[in-house]
Amino acid sequence: MTRRTTLFLITLAVALASFLAVSCAVPAQQPAAEEPAEEYEIAVVVKITGIPWFNRLEEGVKQAAGELGVNAYQVGPADADPAQQAKVIEDLISKGVDAIAVVPNDAKSLEPVFAKAKEKGIVVLTHESPDQVGNDYDLELIDNVKFGQHHWDKLVENTGDSGQFAIYVGSLTVPLHNLWADEGLKHVEQEYPDLELVTERIPCGEDQELSRQKMLELLKAYPDLKGLVGFGSLGPPGAAQALQEKGLCDKISVVGTVIPSHAAPYLKNGCLDHGILWDPKDAGYGLVWMAQQMLDGKEIQNGMEIPEIGEIHLDGNIAKVDAMLDITADNVDDLGF
Amino acid sequence: MKKWLRRHETYVFLVIVLFSIIITSQNASFLTLENLFDLLKSYSFLGILAIGVLFVLISGGIDISFTAVATVAMYVMAIATIQYGGNMLTAFLIACSVGVALGLINAVIIYVFNIHSIITTIATLNIFYGVLTVLSGGKWIYGFPTWFREFADRRVLTLTNEAGVQYGLSTITLIWLAILIMAWVILRYTTLGRGLYAMGGNPDSAARVGFNIFRLQMFVYAFMGFLAGIAGVIQALLVQTVAPNSIVGKELDVLAAVVLGGASLFGGTGTLLGTMLGVALIAVMSNGLTMMRVPSFWYNVFIGLIIIISVSASAYRRRQRERRMIAVEAE
Numbered sequence: 277m278t279r280r281t282t283l284f285l286i287t288l289a290v291a292l293a294s295f296l297a298v299s300c301a302v303p304a305q306q307p308a309a310e311e312p313a314e315e316y317e318i319a320v321v322v323k324i325t326g327i328p329w330f331n332r333l334e335e336g337v338k339q340a341a342g343e344l345g346v347n348a349y350q351v352g353p354a355d356a357d358p359a360q361q362a363k364v365i366e367d368l369i370s371k372g373v374d375a376i377a378v379v380p381n382d383a384k385s386l387e388p389v390f391a392k393a394k395e396k397g398i399v400v401l402t403h404e405s406p407d408q409v410g411n412d413y414d415l416e417l418i419d420n421v422k423f424g425q426h427h428w429d430k431l432v433e434n435t436g437d438s439g440q441f442a443i444y445v446g447s448l449t450v451p452l453h454n455l456w457a458d459e460g461l462k463h464v465e466q467e468y469p470d471l472e473l474v475t476e477r478i479p480c481g482e483d484q485e486l487s488r489q490k491m492l493e494l495l496k497a498y499p500d501l502k503g504l505v506g507f508g509s510l511g512p513p514g515a516a517q518a519l520q521e522k523g524l525c526d527k528i529s530v531v532g533t534v535i536p537s538h539a540a541p542y543l544k545n546g547c548l549d550h551g552i553l554w555d556p557k558d559a560g561y562g563l564v565w566m567a568q569q570m571l572d573g574k575e576i577q578n579g580m581e582i583p584e585i586g587e588i589h590l591d592g593n594i595a596k597v598d599a600m601l602d603i604t605a606d607n608v609d610d611l612g613f
Numbered sequence: 614m615k616k617w618l619r620r621h622e623t624y625v626f627l628v629i630v631l632f633s634i635i636i637t638s639q640n641a642s643f644l645t646l647e648n649l650f651d652l653l654k655s656y657s658f659l660g661i662l663a664i665g666v667l668f669v670l671i672s673g674g675i676d677i678s679f680t681a682v683a684t685v686a687m688y689v690m691a692i693a694t695i696q697y698g699g700n701m702l703t704a705f706l707i708a709c710s711v712g713v714a715l716g717l718i719n720a721v722i723i724y725v726f727n728i729h730s731i732i733t734t735i736a737t738l739n740i741f742y743g744v745l746t747v748l749s750g751g752k753w754i755y756g757f758p759t760w761f762r763e764f765a766d767r768r769v770l771t772l773t774n775e776a777g778v779q780y781g782l783s784t785i786t787l788i789w790l791a792i793l794i795m796a797w798v799i800l801r802y803t804t805l806g807r808g809l810y811a812m813g814g815n816p817d818s819a820a821r822v823g824f825n826i827f828r829l830q831m832f833v834y835a836f837m838g839f840l841a842g843i844a845g846v847i848q849a850l851l852v853q854t855v856a857p858n859s860i861v862g863k864e865l866d867v868l869a870a871v872v873l874g875g876a877s878l879f880g881g882t883g884t885l886l887g888t889m890l891g892v893a894l895i896a897v898m899s900n901g902l903t904m905m906r907v908p909s910f911w912y913n914v915f916i917g918l919i920i921i922i923s924v925s926a927s928a929y930r931r932r933q934r935e936r937r938m939i940a941v942e943a944e
Contacts, residue, residue, distance in 0.1 A: 325751065326746055326749075326750055326751020326752070326857065327751055327753075327856075327858075328752065328753050331750070331751075354746060448909075448910065474906075475903075475906055475908060475909070476908035476909050476910060477909065478903075478909045484852040484854055484856070484859065485655075485658075485848065485851055485852045485859065488655075488851065489655045489900075490903065492651050493900055493904060494903065496640070496642040496643070496645075496648055496904060497640060497904045497905075497906055498906075499642070510854075510856075514852065517853070521766065522778050522780070523778050523779060524778065535753075537755075538753065538755055541756075
């Protein structure tokens with residue numbers, strides 16, 4: 277083999293590798309086919325299967341399926357890839373489900389498939405996608421503005437209202453993380469003018485080792501750093517770990533979105549000060565519940581009560597339920613996820 | 614002196630020195646023992662994998678699947694450790710056995726079916742990783758025993774900085790160093806090591822001189838698997854959380870470090886010194902950008918630029934040399 281062909285082969289193979297890695301989707305289990313025909317078939321499509329967040333969401337879907345007597349199940353691509361997710365939804369449309377509830381990877385790229393679903397009379401719901409076009413309703417378990425602001429309120433409780441802080445996000449293209457950061461920073465400008473953001477938000481919140489390393493670097497680059505707000509569930513634990521290694525848990529506060537059971541050791545040893553989240557199980561339950569209401573011909577209205585979760589505040593087609601969850605060393609063991 | 618100037622490693626080293634000067638001028642805490650020790654700990658993972666990849670590249674092959682191998686090894690180790698207990702030694706033993714077994718699968722497929730190693734390992738990357746996601750359901754594992762957590766914080770040398778914070782040379786770095794010495798001995802002083810260079814240069818000639826190509830290949834992929842196993846445990850030590858997607862996707866970072874260090878994708882060349890300098894360059898870049906307070910948006914751009922510049926510089930020098938040789942022949 278000449279060098280040129282080897283080189284070509286390698287380039288091709290690397291391209292292929294990234295393609296394969298993205299497309300080796302393992303579609304989740306198919307629902308049982310022998311369900312009675314009159315039962316509604318409600319498919320919840322998540323960003324990616326097999327991560328704790330969506331495993332928890334699936335618990336809610338299953339609970340709703342049992343309690344509400346519908347055939348509800350969760351599917352999703354193996355990677356958080358918009359194209360794969362669109363394909364999963366297309367398959368569901370051809371299969372002829374009654375309702376599709378999606379947690380989108382990318383709101384824009386789903387518009388064409390949503391239009392197709394609507395043509396077929398399929399109910400389309402979304403979650404975590406307030407600017408979605410083409411859906412019937414979007415369910416939000418938090419008020420994104422309040423959620424962003426709440427992080428800095430909690431930070432200030434720990435650090436006082438002056439000093440330097442940094443921000444982690446999952447990546448610079450995760451809409452919600454950046455929305456929370458934007459809203460939080462606006463809030464800081466108005467309420468806590470003496471807080472100072474030291475650098476642009478750092479995209480490491482989905483990689484714990486990177487988050488650990490970035491915290492170590494931040495400590496050296498900004499010796500006066502007092503706090504960190506982390507979005508993305510691996511960011512705050514990674515930062516907490518770096519602080520633990522350096523024995524700086526008391527000097528620097530970490531506040532952010534975390535999975536309770538994962539963050540428990542850091543909350544208990546004080547390296548992580550405060551976790552903020554909502555329970556994805558509520559989202560799973562709420563989506564199935566809303567889909568059933570709509571399939572029954574009921575309209576979603578202001579003040580409707582999703583059982584055990586809360587009251588809906590309708591804002592356009594966004595159904596907001598305030599289910600923000602504060603996670604502390606005291607309650608972390610009782611949350612059940 | 615002239616000999617030094619001709620070596621790729623010299624240039625990588627000079628680039629590192631240059632960057633270090635620039636970074637230090639912006640932030641003096643870059644050039645401290647504390648930062649050095651922190652980097653040596655954090656980059657043990659990348660450094661160990663890079664040694665394995667260097668071996669594969671020298672032998673004329675390429676391995677993409679090592680991140681999946683490391684992930685599988687890490688999972689098996691974590692489950693066994695949490696379920697049945699054990700100690701650090703058993704943790705490494707389990708992970709390395711898994712790594713070696715998966716590496717041998719690669720070697721057998723490549724040799725028996727004579728499929729190019731890159732195709733084989735892309736396939737096995739997907740198979741190993743796919744089977745793992747199916748079986749594990751992608752669940753995160755955490756809650757390691759205390760001894761596992763304590764080992765990660767153990768140091769062989771402890772110092773205290775002005776703020777009263779303890780730091781030092783981590784045991785994890787020592788593992789990296791031990792592997793480095795072992796690899797150096799193999800490459801430099803054993804027939805096995807010479808065989809790898811020979812096979813990478815020209816497998817037919819190597820076979821004719823009497824090297825057993827199959828055995829060499831078995832060794833090289835098993836060794837890669839062995840190191841992937843160790844790297845898997847180290848990743849688990851560093852973050853105390855085992856997540857299926859925490860390693861897969863980093864294969865190109867490791868390859869980049871090795872290629873930066875002067876190893877050729879066509880086999881037969883590459884040195885440990887160069888590879889370690891490649892790892893150092895990537896570490897210094899990534900660390901330095903934060904230390905110089907460069908906004909995070911620029912990270913990837915810089916890393917990419919460094920790779921392009923370094924690799925094209927070495928390609929340019931090679932072409933110059935070839936030209937000179939042609940000129941000599943023409944005379």
